[in-house]
Amino acid sequence: MTLLPSRSDLDAAAAIVYGAMPATPQFSWPLLNEALGTEAWVKHENHTATGAFKVRGGLVYLDGLARREPGVSGIISATRGNHGQSLAFAARRHGVRATIVVPHGNSAEKNAAMRSLGAQLLEYGDDFQASREYALSLARKQGLHMVPSCHPDLVAGVASYWMELFHAQPELDTVFVPIGQGSGFCAAVAAREALGLRTRVIGVVSSHATAYMDSFRxxxxxxxxxxxxxADGMACRTPDAGSLEVVRRYADDVVAVSDEEVARAIRLYYRATHNLAEGAGAAALAAATRMKHDPRVAGCKVGLPLTGANVDAEKIMRVLSEVLP
Known part of the structure; x- marks a missing residue:
């Protein structure tokens, strides 16, 4: 099963997405350009209905599931937050029960957001992989549909934001894409290929979760x-085999950024744009900042997805209170 949808698949997915939410904006912020020394375009996925890009994939996946399995009793999946919010948001629109498994110590505010959307929340394990394995076991025991972290429908939905960005700025030289389980990266590639562009696609992982970079290299x-x-949205211990294949085939590079670099990027986003970013949401900017003198950034037009803003208040206040170098 290929994870890269066709142009017709992307168009159909976009119609589903826009039935539930509008397109998000992309802006080039002068202070951000000054800090990077080049022209950057920020795609504001922090402005979606759930505050993150994932909602697009959930809408398309649940629409397809309703047609493939009209009698499905409920869905289950594992998440650190944004994937779960996406599924809960979409499941409520379809009248389907959603069970979401998160690891112990997960973001309290992401947990609250998932519950507010009607999801039954279960805590299990110390990381995403343990939560995922538990969700799989519950799916078998309770006859629930297990929603994967990466699937062609999820990719097609997420690709709608990349199509928006590439249509608005078709001359982007390089885009940076945070990698959690890979749907965002696959979506960027799918949109680029559908439009016949030559934009470089660079994956970004946390230097404290390097599975995709290690596997790529x-x-x-x-x-x-x-x-x-x-950067809990990039806290991946085991790569998805399908998305890893896309990363290995299409990535210009995969780079890692530390929590300290992500924190600086969060502060820069706030001071330059007055937008809040969660850790994974600021990872693209962190990578572009690290590579500002690299020829793939310097003098180039760069695309930066601000993929989400769902971060606990206590954590963001602590990050913002630190002095920006």
Whole structure:
């Protein structure tokens, strides 16, 4: 099963997405351009109905599921937050029961958001992978539909934001894409290929969760500890095999950014644009800042998805209170 949808698939997915939410804006912020020394365009996925890009994929997946399995009794999945909000948001629109498994110590405010959308929330395990394995076992026991973290429908939905950005700015030289389980990266590639563009696509992982980068560089799937405190949306211990294949085939590069670099990017976003970003949401900017003198950034037009803003108040206040160098 290929994860890269066709142009007709992308158009159909976009129609589903826009039945529930409007397109998000993209802006080029002068202070951000000054900090990077080049022209950057920020795609504001922090402005979606759930505050993150994932909602687009959930809408398309649940629409397809309703047609494939009209009698489905309920869905279940594992998440650190944004994927779960996406599924809960879409499941409520279809009148389907949603059960979401999160690891212990997950973001309290993301948990509250999922519950507010009608999801039954269960806590299990110390990381995403443990939560996912538990969700799979519950799916078998309770006859629930297990929603994967990466699927062609999820990719097609998420690709709608990349189509918006590429239509608005078709001359982007390089885009940076945070990698959690890979739907965002696959979506960027799908949109680029559908439009016949030559834009470089650089994946971004946390330096405290390097499984995708290690697998990209070694040529084979590798696990790595996921210990990031700030970028929980990229806390992947085991790559998805399908999305890893896309990363290995299409990525211009995969780079890692530390929690400290992500924190600086969060502060820069706030001071330059007055937008809040969660850890993974600021990862693209963190990578572009690290590579500002690299020829793939310097003098280029760069695309930066601000993929989400769902971060606990206590954590964001702590990050913002630190002095920006």
């Amino acid at each position: 070694s040529g084979e799937l590798q696990e790595a500890p996921a210990t990031t405190d700030l």
